[in-house]
Structure formats: C-alpha cells, structure tokens
Amino acid sequence: MSAIMTAPTETSEMPQRRRVSLLVMLAIGWLAALLLVSIFADILAPQHYTQQNLMFRLKPPVLWGGAWNYPLGTDNLGRDMLSRIIYAIRFSMLIALLGTMIGALLGTALGAVAALARGLVEEVIMMMVDVQAAVPFIVLALAVLAFFGNAFSLVILIVGLDGWERYARLTRGLMLGAKESGYVTAIRMLGAGSVRVTLVHILPNIVSALVVQVTLNFPGTILLETSLSFLGLGVQPPLTSLGLLLGAGRSLLINAWWIAVLPGLVIVLTTLSMSLFGDWLRDRLDPTLAHS
Amino acid sequence: MARLILTKSIRALLTVMICVTFVFIILRVAGDPVRSLLPDDTPPAVLDEYRERLGLDRPLVEQYLNYVVAIAQGDFGVSFTERRPAIEVVRERIPATLQLGSAAMALALLLGLPLGTLAAFFRNTIIDRAVMAAAVFGHSVPHFFLGIVLILLFAMEWRLLPSSGYTTWQHMILPVFTLGTAAAGTIARFARTSMVEVLGQPFVRTALGKGASRLHVITRHALPNAAIPIVTVIGFQLGGLVGGALVTETVFAWPGVGRLLVTAVGMRDLAVVQTIVLLVATTMVGANYLVDIAYGLLDPRIRASNSAGIPQ
Numbered sequence A: 001m002s003a004i005m006t007a008p009t010e011t012s013e014m015p016q017r018r019r020v021s022l023l024v025m026l027a028i029g030w031l032a033a034l035l036l037v038s039i040f041a042d043i044l045a046p047q048h049y050t051q052q053n054l055m056f057r058l059k060p061p062v063l064w065g066g067a068w069n070y071p072l073g074t075d076n077l078g079r080d081m082l083s084r085i086i087y088a089i090r091f092s093m094l095i096a097l098l099g100t101m102i103g104a105l106l107g108t109a110l111g112a113v114a115a116l117a118r119g120l121v122e123e124v125i126m127m128m129v130d131v132q133a134a135v136p137f138i139v140l141a142l143a144v145l146a147f148f149g150n151a152f153s154l155v156i157l158i159v160g161l162d163g164w165e166r167y168a169r170l171t172r173g174l175m176l177g178a179k180e181s182g183y184v185t186a187i188r189m190l191g192a193g194s195v196r197v198t199l200v201h202i203l204p205n206i207v208s209a210l211v212v213q214v215t216l217n218f219p220g221t222i223l224l225e226t227s228l229s230f231l232g233l234g235v236q237p238p239l240t241s242l243g244l245l246l247g248a249g250r251s252l253l254i255n256a257w258w259i260a261v262l263p264g265l266v267i268v269l270t271t272l273s274m275s276l277f278g279d280w281l282r283d284r285l286d287p288t289l290a291h292s
Numbered sequence B: 001m002a003r004l005i006l007t008k009s010i011r012a013l014l015t016v017m018i019c020v021t022f023v024f025i026i027l028r029v030a031g032d033p034v035r036s037l038l039p040d041d042t043p044p045a046v047l048d049e050y051r052e053r054l055g056l057d058r059p060l061v062e063q064y065l066n067y068v069v070a071i072a073q074g075d076f077g078v079s080f081t082e083r084r085p086a087i088e089v090v091r092e093r094i095p096a097t098l099q100l101g102s103a104a105m106a107l108a109l110l111l112g113l114p115l116g117t118l119a120a121f122f123r124n125t126i127i128d129r130a131v132m133a134a135a136v137f138g139h140s141v142p143h144f145f146l147g148i149v150l151i152l153l154f155a156m157e158w159r160l161l162p163s164s165g166y167t168t169w170q171h172m173i174l175p176v177f178t179l180g181t182a183a184a185g186t187i188a189r190f191a192r193t194s195m196v197e198v199l200g201q202p203f204v205r206t207a208l209g210k211g212a213s214r215l216h217v218i219t220r221h222a223l224p225n226a227a228i229p230i231v232t233v234i235g236f237q238l239g240g241l242v243g244g245a246l247v248t249e250t251v252f253a254w255p256g257v258g259r260l261l262v263t264a265v266g267m268r269d270l271a272v273v274q275t276i277v278l279l280v281a282t283t284m285v286g287a288n289y290l291v292d293i294a295y296g297l298l299d300p301r302i303r304a305s306n307s308a309g310i311p312q
Helices: A017-039 A081-117 A119-134 A137-148 A152-161 A164-179 A184-189 A194-228 A242-249 A258-285 A288-292 B003-030 B033-037 B044-053 B061-071 B086-121 B126-140 B143-157 B170-199 B202-209 B214-251 B257-267 B270-298 B300-304
Strands: none
Touching: A017 A081, A017 A258, A081 A119, A081 A152, A081 A194, A081 A242, A081 A258, A119 A164, A119 B003, A119 B270, A137 A152, A137 A194, A137 B214, A137 B270, A152 A194, A164 A194, A164 B126, A194 A242, A194 A258, A194 B143, A194 B214, A242 B143, A242 B270, A258 B126, A258 B143, A288 B270, B003 B086, B003 B270, B033 B061, B033 B170, B044 B126, B086 B126, B086 B143, B086 B170, B086 B214, B086 B257, B086 B270, B126 B170, B126 B202, B143 B170, B170 B214, B202 B214, B214 B257
C-alpha cells in the first residue's frame, strides 16, 4: 500500500489531462462529501449507530427489496446500516486525520533536526528511518497492540507513527538542498540564526512538498486503520470504524452481503479518490517531486 | 563489489540489532512479565523467586545482553497457549506462508511486468489507459475487501472455488489472487514508468534503426536497462506482501504465519509475537540486502562506485 507514494509518475506522460481532471473532480467531490458527513454525522444519521431494533434484523438495502426506513439495510441486531456507516466514516476519518497529523509533525520535526544537527544525530535518525522502512509497519503495530492493549488513543498514535519516515526523509533532503540555496545564504549573512532560518524561511518553501506527501500518505493511513480494525485489533466496539463494520459483516456474508460490502465500497472509493487527488496535487504543486 | 557487500552487510546487521533492541524495550516497558505469568494473589516471596529464576533481578544491561544471546541461539521463549517453544509454533506455519507469498509474487510479476511493458510500448493509447486504470484500482482495493468480494462471488454465489482451507490447489486460487493483485498493480506502474524512460533513449532508437525486431529490442535492450527500478519495487513489494498476508491469511483461514500473528496478538501470546516480529524483520532486512547486492550485479556503475552511489 505504500507504493502509491513512491511510484514515479512523469507529468508530461499523463494521458489526456482533461479527462483526468473530471476524475479528479469526482474524487474531490467524494472527499468533500466524506468530510461533511464526518462533521455532521449527528444530524445526518437517521438513528444512533448503536440503536437496535430486533424486529428488523438483516433487512436488505432498498434496491434489494428492503424498506425505506432502512435505506442501506440493517445488521444482525437490527441496527441501521446507513447510520452505522455514517458514524464509521466519522471515526475512520478522525483517526486518519489525527494519525496523518502526528506522522507529518513527527517526521518533519525529526527530518529538520537531522538536517540541522548533522553528525551523529543525523546518523541515528536516518538509521531509524531505515528500520522503519525495512519492517512492514503493520507487524510492528500488531506487536505494540499485543503488548499494550488497544486503547483508542493508542490506535490513533500507532496509525500516526506509520509513514513518519517518509516525511523525515523528504524534509531532510529538501532542507539540505535549501541550506545550499542563495536565499538561505543571503538571510544568514543578514544575521539570522539556524532556528529562525528553518522556521521562518525554509519551512514555508518546502511546505507544498510536505502537503503533497500528506495526501499521498493518507490512503495508506486509512488502510492501516481499517486493516487493524478488520482484524479486530484496532478500534474496539462499541466505537466503530469502516474496518470494524467490514470485519463484523464477514461472518454474515451468506445471509447479508451488504453489511461487509457497503463499508468496503466506502473504503475503496476513499483510497481511490485520495490517490487520484494526491497524484493530481503533486503534478500541480510540485513538479520536482514527480521524480523523487 | 567486495566493499559494497561489506558496507551493506554491516548496515543489515545493525538494522536487525535495532529491531531486537526495540522488541526488548517494548517487552520491558510493557510491564513485569512475572505478574502476567502468575495469579494476582501470589505472595511477594514467590514473585521474587520467579524474578530471580528468569533473571529479572539483574541489571538492565545484563538482561539485555542475555536476551540478545538467547535470541542468537534461537531461544525465543515458550508460547503459553501451546506450552512449547515459540520458535517451533512459528516454524510449522512458515511453509504455508511461503507457498502463498511466492505464488502471489509470481502472479504479480507475471501480470505486472508484461502489462507495464505493454502500456509503455503503446503509450497514450487505449491499451495504456486501460492497464493504468486497472493498476490504480488494483492497489487501491484493500486485501480484506477484495478477499471478501471474491469469496462472495466465487465461493458463495457461483460455488466454483473453496472459500477457506489449505488442502488442494483450488484452495490457493482466491488467496493468491487476493494477495497478488495489489502488488501486480504497483509493479505494472513502475515497469511502465521505467520502460517509458528507457524507450526514449538513443540506444533504443539505434537498435530499432538497425532493423532489430520490436520484441528483440524490448527483451534484449530495453528490459535490462529498466531492471533497476523494477528490482527496487519488487523489494518494496515484499513488505507489502507480508502486511497483506496477515489479512489475506485471516480472511481465507490460511494456516500461515500471518494468521498465527493475528491470533497470538489477540491471545497476548507475547513469545510468539516477538518471534514473528523478529522473523519478519530479519527476512525483510535480508531481502533488502539482496536487492542492494542485486543492484551491484545489474549495474556495473554501482559496482564500481561506493555505496553512496546507490539510488535510494
């Protein structure tokens, strides 16, 4: 899943930019809709996501013979799937957003420290980057969850740690490049200190590359959370997440395919949209990244 | 070449050491192992005796060294659910995972390389667009969802293939497809990009100008030059395969290491968890090491220069 971020795509080779734009518009529309759904979940959801109605268990969606009061059907406890998916979107988006922020801040800070300090500090940080890049993160995540239990805050933290090494590597590279550039030399000659140069002058210049990295990392973050929750080791009931819904629907596939398939479709559309959006943003904001 | 191998070997060893240290720290931070082994109302004297027996009363440095020595000797502790050495429990599961993983990788290569090359050769045509759309879709679909959809269609709806188990070759089809698809998409993308780059080079035009056939130019001139980024991405995909195997094995009840890890985490069987983490870490570091060495073999320029010349 990390491949999306590392795949080199050459700007000039993108077949038919205009048609891609239409796809990108759809992708942005879907992401905006998800954001709105997450914010207004309380208003949009017809019921609370734990509300049970044992009279209406395993009802199919409307198009497959269900009733209009449960447009996406119900699960084995008669809970409204539409409401459950709306709240699951909120939880999954919240975890992905917080996790992405943690990874971006931590990685950027460590990358900046490596570029500023050089020497042994840089060696140690880059060694950690190599370790993180070498071992599949989900294995480490599972180990930490095994040892410390799966509290909600720990799940967010773990999801956040995924991908920090990419920000660190990118920030360090960009900052080392910037330190050699004319504008930094000029500011230094005016007497600015390292910290000031880094925060006030270099950071604004590399922030667009970092933003692109955030969008490219986001699908991986969603996939990590949903995978962990699917395995029953991430978000725990009564809280919910798209992965948890899908995992719960797995044992009911024979009777009620929609419980697993609908949240799955939401996940696929989201990661697909974010990949399209990220690729587009990379081409727009930062052509130099295309070959990094 | 000797220098390259030496620096790469040292780096690989250091990386494994960091992983071992990481697991040791987590084990110690996670709490007193004696308390989780024994009931809550155990008298303090018994607790102390156990601590002494397990070496937990020693200084931390000594504990760490003992731990490293034990790991090096293949002693990973005892699985408390199975009441036998964790390494044995894990070892039994390795063949199933290797079988699944290698078949998935073979599928990914057999699909990804030709399709990526095809897309590069017919750049900006309908073939290119179709292949790339399939590739993007392939790596956006999570393993667990693809697996479930496949089970739903092939096992439940059409009753063509078994949904879980490990006995016949039919049992392999769905898991291998589930695990291989995402990797195939990524490999196709990379193969296309590096082939497009190579096909634009003067030596390809020269070869075509000399009258060499297209197939000959692709296989003899273009592919060897496009090989480095492709080998890199195959190395990357191994990590993805390990992560994907966790999920795929769980979905299809495949008796491999991935499913063992998931159940061990659920049961808090720490000896098994640490064995698998260290096994995976060592395997991945080893694979990256081999990829780095393969660079040297594939590209004489890297062989000649020192390790700084290796593209990351």
